Amino acid sequence: MTKKLLVICMAVVLLFTVACSNNNTSKSAPDKSNNGAKDNVKEEAEKPVEKVTFSYFNGVAAAKDKNTNETKIGKILEDQTGVNFKMEHLVGDLNTKVGTMIASNDYPDVMIPDAAIDEILGAGAFIPLNDLIEEHAPNIKRVYGPYMNQMKAEDGNIYFLPFSNLVGEFLPDPNINQGAFWVQRRVLKEAGYPKITTVDQYLELVKNFVDKHKDEDLTGMVTLTHDWRFFATANVPNHLLGYPNDGEIIVDMDTFETKVYSANDATKTWFKHLNDLNADGYFDKASFVDNFDQYLAKLTSHKVVGFFDYGWQFANAQNALKDAAKLDPTQDDFVYFPLPVTFDGKKDQYLDPPGFVKNRGMGITVSAEDPVRIIQYLDNMLTDENQVLQRWGIKGETYEVNAEGRFHRTAEQIAMINEEFNETFGFKYFSWNWPLYGNGSTLPDGNSVAPGMQPEVFQMSLTDADKMILDKYGVKTYSEMFSAPDDRPWYPAWGVGKEQGSPEQIYETKKTEIIKKYFPKLVLSKPADYEAVWSEYLAEFNKLDTAGYEAWYNVQIKKIVEASKQ
DSSP: OOHHHHHHHHHHHHHHHHHTOSOOOOOOOOOGGGTTHHHHHHHHHHSOOOOEEEEEEESSOOOOOEEGGGSHHHHHHHHHHSEEEEEEEOOSOHHHHHHHHHHHTOOOSEEEOGGGHHHHHHTTOBOOOHHHHHHHOHHHHHHHGGGHHHHBOTTSOBOOBOSOOOOSSOOOOSSOOSEEEEEEHHHHHHTTSOOOOBHHHHHHHHHHHHHHTGGGOOEEEEOOOSGGGGHHHHTHHHHHTTOOOOTTEEEOTTTOOEEEOTTSHHHHHHHHHHHHHHHTTOBOGGGGTOOHHHHHHHHTTTOEEEEEEETTTTHHHHHHHHHHHHHOGGGGGGSEEEEOOBSSSSOOOOSOOSOOOOSOOBEEBTTOSOHHHHHHHHHHHTSHHHHHHHHTOOBTTTBEEOTTSOEEOOHHHHHHOSHHHHHHHSHHHHSSSSSOOOTTOBOTTSOBSSGGGSHHHHHHHOOHHHHHHHHHTTOSSGGGGSOOOOOOTTOSGGGSOOOTTSHHHHHHHHHHHHHHHHHHHHHHSOGGGHHHHHHHHHHHHTTSOHHHHHHHHHHHHHHHHHHHHO
16 A cells, blocks of 8 residues: 555544544634635534444354444444444354345345355345445555455456455464364363374373263263354364365365365264264264354363364353453363364364455445445444554553554453453454454554464463463464464465355255265264265265366366466
């Protein structure tokens, strides 16, 4: 972004701020030398912006419904723009909720349909954003500029704004917000903090702990299967082979050839492990019927020893456990610790490389009566100043700046920022699920956009118990326990867009139906019947045009690789 454009953008934000003030009563005389033009501008600026509330539906986040202006961040943004959003979050089944909207052709003003985005696009529920961005959104153009072509649908229109765009220099995450095999810390403590890198070691660790604590009625393992989150169960073999979360496929780093892994030997082996766990009483059968809230409740119950999941997905449960441990250090035993488990114990790829997820995001719907006000609000969020507000908060209240210009938080501020504070201040609502600088982004002054990735903040956020267990493993951050991510220009492959009704989209829909039917059968069947159920599964799976799907992906991946070399 040029300095000139930056000045213009800052002036726009300043104009919004002044316009929202009811106390600006300057009485200076009109400047007649310019035919009153300056006075007209000033009078326009002094008019209070008419306040408006738009509706917002979030199909992914588990949070309380709330008006944005009921949070401190949202109130500041409302003061700047006059805009408030009434936020509604998903309760129940996503497809049912979205299907009702489509059937009635009645939508919220803006929405994040997440995994149901293909249905929303197919129904024509999102309006094109191209002209709105061009005419009213200089910050959106700046932030999304490198990705604009990737964001366009086949018809050339942009229908939604993704959330993962990288701004500035890439900064890796010291925490584990992506995939890992998790285990209660007390398990590692009791075992003498062993090095666990293979799935066999991990499962033995879990089983041994359950066996030694029969009086506690513990569950060895659970798995998440609810609705679109089924990927937390389906993706595991891919990670055990040493690949990152590219969705349905694995990509060879030498040839860039793609392969679907859902019916390969790795998948067969992993689900046989779960089958054995179930037969021996270590697996929670209810995993295949529990909803997401029930899953999170079990993770906070102190009864679940281990599981695989993505850190961002069960963050509410983990944060609740950490908050309890801050008040009572003995509760640290129940906080979960991440392990980089693979089949062979060699190189893992759980950590995300830089990437751009272009098949998820926020769109303005056909029901919105004032798309201009909405796009202006979203554009206003994308100033450096408001990105700091959304992620860091308010200087002197939720963060400080040292003499070198580095952002940091005091011990008191870190202790203050718990789940309850996140809700009232607004971090829970504004640190994701809006257009933003993606995680890993940096500000022009070199500070991390995401506080958790700022080295100073991460180290300060560690409790004595955190430091102790990290020290036991000879590291300063959780990510040091994992292999560094390889550069993958296409990452994540699941973010490569597929048109609604295309062979690729239909393949994924049918494949999901099959694995949701057979993976529970594979786990819950008698061990003696496992081979027969696997053969039945293969017979159904092989009816799919997997070769055609892989061929399509081969073309897409190689296009992206070639483009990255230019």
